[in-house]
Amino acid sequence: MIVLRRPLILRDDFRQTPSDVVVAAGEPAVMECIPPRGHPEPTISWKRNNMKVNDHDERITIRGGKLMISNTRKSDAGMFVCVGTNMVGERDSDPAELVVFERPMFVKRPVNQVVLADDMVDFLCEAHGDPAPTIRWRREEGELPRGRSEIRSDHSLRLTQVRAEDEGTYTCVSENSVGKAEASGSLQVHAACHS
Template identity: 90%
Template sequence: SRPRLEDAAPRIVEHPSDLIVSKGEPATLNCKAEGRPTPMVEWYKDGERVETDREDPRSHRMLLPSGSLFFLRIVHGRRSKPDEGVYVCVARNYLGEAVSRNASLEVAILRDDFRQTPSDVVVAAGEPAVMECIPPRGHPEPTISWKRNNVKVNDKDERITIRGGKLMISNTKKSDAGMYVCVGTNMVGEKDSDPAELVVFERPMFVRRPVNQVVLADDTVDFQCEVQGDPTPTIRWRKEEGELPRGRFEIRADNSLRLTQVKAEDEGSYTCLSENSVGKAEASGTLQVHVGPSRKYHSISFLCMRVLVLHMFLRL
């Protein structure tokens, strides 16, 4: 029979788009066709016709009146992947058929195991710190973020850069220390790595330094030295020109150096040396001893003589 003037061959007016969906979630592949008479739509996956609820009412695939293919849930297993593949919709009437563009339906996955977990890092304050992880395999490829003590790391801080799987902190501070977790995220969800600790030690830093002092001989003098750092620094003293005066020095509980009965030979530079596992520091103060002028003593002898005074009276 001849085609009617108002009849038209099918044409696809809405093509399906590629989809990435999570296992168990619903999904729709859109397809809309025009033609007269109204075309019948069928779907094919990887070249084979797709069975829908039109053929099997128990099917999880439904052919909608518009021609779109609706999945009640995406079925996906390690061995069976019945919904993943390349789809086309085909619209037919007696005047011919139209085939849509290909559309891939891929199932998003996110594995459990990190390919590389971050390791503990120990740095001195002011040094850079780098932590690195490789997230679990996933599709789409997981993005990476980091948490410190369960709070998301703010990469807007100009000291912090997150690039690929690396977390880089320049000029570390004591406040950067903590437990860090690498987080891999895609549309399936997110996975946390095992935690890694960032330890930020502090080099010795002087709170009070020894100062230059001038004293008199035989006086007592104290050189102060107060240092902070992590781990707690050790402190020792030395005299730059020789040894500490034997028997006349004391290192006190506050780490100050006390010299007693100072002598001229005690003059010189006294240095406080501080050290911990990440650094050293030293500070010095000089001592000048003034000896008073020597005094000369003279012996004085006193001679005592008895004088007898006689008073005589003459009568004329």
């Protein structure tokens, strides 16, 4: 009886190569890969920036051809390569990039203020994020005071010669491609006492 052994092979072309992934920090990221056909069936591992991915990290699961990162951090970003390996050798997929953006977070936020009529008041607002967020202001009760409100270079809102009708809630809106955050401060205006 002749036993025909199947030749050991590992083809070059991946049946599915990983795609670029963009997520916000804290969200899960998934990359998928199906290795080239081979005999024996190739096993899969992953490299990030040419270093083997450490699946001892409890956030990282490698199952079948899937690489899953449960709670992404900025430091997870990089170029990922899927590696198919059997007794013949190993093949690297084309690289795919994981981009981790960060939602806006306030560093300085507006606070409630009580001022006298005709005074000047500043509402602070500063936010970080990646991409860098845009910052705009709105007033819950209508428009910002015309001619007496100014958004300064540090994104703070300055109101001059405040009047009773300027009372209300002023909201700083910080937004980028992965998220939006809002912070508000209220303004109360007391009549100036004239002696």
